[in-house]
Amino acid sequence: MQTSRAPGAAFIFKKALISALVALVLFxxxxxxxxxxxxxxxxxxxxxxxDLAAMVGTVFGGSIVVELxxxxxxxxxxxxxxxxxxxxxxxxxxxxxxxxxLIFTFLVPVLFYNERYxxxxxxxxxxxxxxxxxxxxxxxxxxxxxxxxxxxxAVGAYSYALLATNFGLSFWVCLPLAxxxxxxxxxxxxxxxxxxxxxxxxxxxxxxxxIIRLVxxxxxxLTGGPNGVTGIPRPTMFGIPLTNDDNGLAALLGIxxxxxxxxxxLFYLILALALLTNWVTIRLRRLPIGRAWEAxxxxxxxxxxxxxxxxxxxxxAFATGAMFGGFAGAFFATRQGFISPxxxxxxxxxxxxxxxxxxxxxxxxxxxxxALAMIGGFxxxxxxxxYRMLVxxxxxxxxxxxxxxxxxxxxxxxxxxxxxxxxxSDLVKEGHG
Amino acid sequence: xxxxxxxxxxxLVLGSIYGLIAIGYTMVYGIVGMINFAHGDIFMIGGFIAxxxxxxxVSFGLTAIPLILLIVLLVSMAITALYGWTVERIxxxxxxxxxxxxxxxxxxxxxxxxxxxxxxxxxxxxKPVPPIxxxxxxxxxxxxGFVVQLSNIQIIxxxxxxxxxxxxxxxxxxxxxxxxxxxxxxxxxxxALLGVDVDxxxxxxxxxxxxxxxxxxxxxLLYYGLVDxxxxxxxxxxxxxxxVLGGIGSLxxxxxxxxxxxxxxxxxxxxxxxEYKDVAAFSILIVVLVFLPTGLxxxxxxxxx
Numbered sequence: 001m002q003t004s005r006a007p008g009a010a011f012i013f014k015k016a017l018i019s020a021l022v023a024l025v026l027f028x029x030x031x032x033x034x035x036x037x038x039x040x041x042x043x044x045x046x047x048x049x050x051d052l053a054a055m056v057g058t059v060f061g062g063s064i065v066v067e068l069x070x071x072x073x074x075x076x077x078x079x080x081x082x083x084x085x086x087x088x089x090x091x092x093x094x095x096x097x098x099x100x101x102l103i104f105t106f107l108v109p110v111l112f113y114n115e116r117y118x119x120x121x122x123x124x125x126x127x128x129x130x131x132x133x134x135x136x137x138x139x140x141x142x143x144x145x146x147x148x149x150x151x152x153x154a155v156g157a158y159s160y161a162l163l164a165t166n167f168g169l170s171f172w173v174c175l176p177l178a179x180x181x182x183x184x185x186x187x188x189x190x191x192x193x194x195x196x197x198x199x200x201x202x203x204x205x206x207x208x209x210x211i212i213r214l215v216x217x218x219x220x221x222l223t224g225g226p227n228g229v230t231g232i233p234r235p236t237m238f239g240i241p242l243t244n245d246d247n248g249l250a251a252l253l254g255i256x257x258x259x260x261x262x263x264x265x266l267f268y269l270i271l272a273l274a275l276l277t278n279w280v281t282i283r284l285r286r287l288p289i290g291r292a293w294e295a296x297x298x299x300x301x302x303x304x305x306x307x308x309x310x311x312x313x314x315x316x317a318f319a320t321g322a323m324f325g326g327f328a329g330a331f332f333a334t335r336q337g338f339i340s341p342x343x344x345x346x347x348x349x350x351x352x353x354x355x356x357x358x359x360x361x362x363x364x365x366x367x368x369x370x371a372l373a374m375i376g377g378f379x380x381x382x383x384x385x386x387y388r389m390l391v392x393x394x395x396x397x398x399x400x401x402x403x404x405x406x407x408x409x410x411x412x413x414x415x416x417x418x419x420x421x422x423x424x425s426d427l428v429k430e431g432h433g
Numbered sequence: 434x435x436x437x438x439x440x441x442x443x444x445l446v447l448g449s450i451y452g453l454i455a456i457g458y459t460m461v462y463g464i465v466g467m468i469n470f471a472h473g474d475i476f477m478i479g480g481f482i483a484x485x486x487x488x489x490x491v492s493f494g495l496t497a498i499p500l501i502l503l504i505v506l507l508v509s510m511a512i513t514a515l516y517g518w519t520v521e522r523i524x525x526x527x528x529x530x531x532x533x534x535x536x537x538x539x540x541x542x543x544x545x546x547x548x549x550x551x552x553x554x555x556x557x558x559x560k561p562v563p564p565i566x567x568x569x570x571x572x573x574x575x576x577x578g579f580v581v582q583l584s585n586i587q588i589i590x591x592x593x594x595x596x597x598x599x600x601x602x603x604x605x606x607x608x609x610x611x612x613x614x615x616x617x618x619x620x621x622x623x624x625a626l627l628g629v630d631v632d633x634x635x636x637x638x639x640x641x642x643x644x645x646x647x648x649x650x651x652x653x654l655l656y657y658g659l660v661d662x663x664x665x666x667x668x669x670x671x672x673x674x675x676x677v678l679g680g681i682g683s684l685x686x687x688x689x690x691x692x693x694x695x696x697x698x699x700x701x702x703x704x705x706x707x708e709y710k711d712v713a714a715f716s717i718l719i720v721v722l723v724f725l726p727t728g729l730x731x732x733x734x735x736x737x738x
Contacts, residue, residue: 207674207715210715397542
């Protein structure tokens with residue numbers, strides 16, 4: 001531990017002054033001057049020196065605060081001595097988080113039956129949990145960095161929307177079809193990227209996602225272009241519609257109709273889909289194919305030397321991840337009743353990837369918690385729509401600096417000798433492709 | 434034939450702009466080994482700063498076009514370079530020794546920050562600029578009345594690109610900084626042991642890349658007469674495609690790739706469909722990576738175990 005002299009006030013002041021100067025130059029034109037196209041197409045501008053001064057002042061003050069915090073907390077050794085009894089209690093609590101969270105999730109519609117907003121939010125969070133678990137197969141297990149995951153989500157959503165509106169197929173027929181189609185696209189994307197690694201893989205998947213989105217926008221005859229697809233049928237409970245008429249579920253059960261029934265049904269539907277994703281992932285990890293994914297993530301060359309067929313390994317990872325994305329997409333289409341290309345932008349892919357990485361890739365619980373934190377946090381800023389993405393971007397940068405390995409830095413191993421021990425995520429190399 | 438010649442000229446001009454952005458990608462990738470996702474947004478910021486500087490200069494009654502151009506060029510290069518420096522300091526330096534996904538995600542985060550910062554600061558609407566440089570030359574008058582034209586602004590874009598490329602090649606091959614950059618590209622630890630200030634070199638790489646992107650932003654503003662907060666994303670992917678096509682890490686490759694992407698995009702729009710021009714550019718990226726993973730002028734990467 002270094003105990004060199006703590007820099008004095010003069011040092012902090014100088015540092016803050018430099019930060020403020022940098023900020024002054026950075027913001028001088030972008031904040032200090034505002035441009036706008038006038039009614040005649042001529043550009044006008046006006047100055048906002050007050051805002052500029054406020055920004056520079058904030059940077060000055062902020063950098064003093066940051067520097068002080070760094071000095072007070074930085075040198076303190078972070079290894080805390082925790083008594084063994086407390087530690088065992090903590091680890092017991094840690095193991096209890098998942099079951100408690102699951103039970104709570106099951107009870108959400110009961111507890112918040114009258115609060116439509118919370119139910120809608122819970123459905124949204126679960127959709128992202130499912131997407132995160134699906135992408136986790138590709139990124140967390142197989143180590144293939146996929147920046148175009150939203151493409152499969154889009155394929156699933158459009159498959160269901162088009163099949164249902166054009167051919168009148170029901171949700172339960174379309175759901176597997178959407179999954180299969182998305183998996184097919186996953187394999188199709190898998191072929192060109194088989195030979196690529198790391199960042200190249202990321203950029204190709206990003207390009208692929210954009211291609212799908214652009215085709216959806218421009219193929220107006222099929223997809224309706226920017227207008228999207230409207231009138232997507234609502235799901236039925238195995239053929240029984242959740243509507244307020246004589247054939248509806250409410251009439252059959254003899255209870256009073258309420259629109260909340262459908263919301264609750266959707267909630268349990270996405271919960272079931274998410275749990276299916278989780279269960280399949282956990283099962284697959286114990287099978288040879290899951291082991292092959294993890295081996296591929298750790299070292300592709302060694303993997304090949306061991307005789308593992310990397311082609312099928314990568315393709316199955318892409319296909320499995322894509323299939324869950326497709327399921328989620330079909331669910332999204334039926335929940336919204338309307339889809340348009342706007343829902344499938346790169347920003348969506350980045351959000352899901354951020355959830356997976358923040359969760360500590362490979363940790364199923366971590367992904368669920370990260371989805372809750374991210375989507376919940378996003379909701380908090382709903383009033384400040386303009387600043388939402390700004391804050392999201394900043395949070396992404398800061399979280400990466402603070403915890404590059406994610407919120408939950410360990411996970412359960414697939415195989416273990418005698419007793420189960422958590423693996424620190426520092427020991428695994430996700431995202432190498 | 435005349436139509437083709439005209440499209441060739443347009444494509445080369447667009448390609449020069451892509452090439453200037455691509456150099457920034459190639460340099461950062463060569464040295465830090467990572468895609469700088471925020472680079473496209475740096476280009477967009479450069480365009481905005483050029484626009485604002487133009488407005489201020491014109492409103493102060495400056496009319497001598499060469500002087501305006503020079504001042505705008507210097508101001509936007511300087512401020513945008515500082516943006517590049519700041520981005521490196523905030524989002525990349527703390528993560529330099531982290532695992533690979535971390536800097537990539539923080540770069541994506543930074544890209545969101547820059548995009549939305551411009552939207553909040555300057556509004557979401559497209560900012561049109563009246564043409565500042567007009568006039569040009571007629572190269573050829575066709576039989577059906579179709580004329581092949583080379584406008585002054587096209588000449589300026591191409592000449593600026595050539596000058597900057599020459600300057601930059603000199604910088605990398607002949608100066609101390611260039612030598613340090615090449616040393617860091619080979620082996621950062623070894624370079625540090627031999628007395629190269631790695632931190633400073635990486636900072637300078639971002640600064641130079643951002644300055645070149647600023648020039649590209651200014652040229653884009655002059656050529657297309659508009660900027661908006663979202664233009665960095667697509668331009669960024671295309672410039673990255675150009676860098677990959679030319680062979681990432683190779684400077685002449687980035688320029689060549691930029692020209693090719695510009696040509697392909699323009700010719701595709703001219704002969705097929707404008708709507709699918711981005712699809713064509715992205716498909717080329719995929720095809721190139723499948724058949725030429727190291728690009729046209731790239732060196733094959735040796736796989737070590």
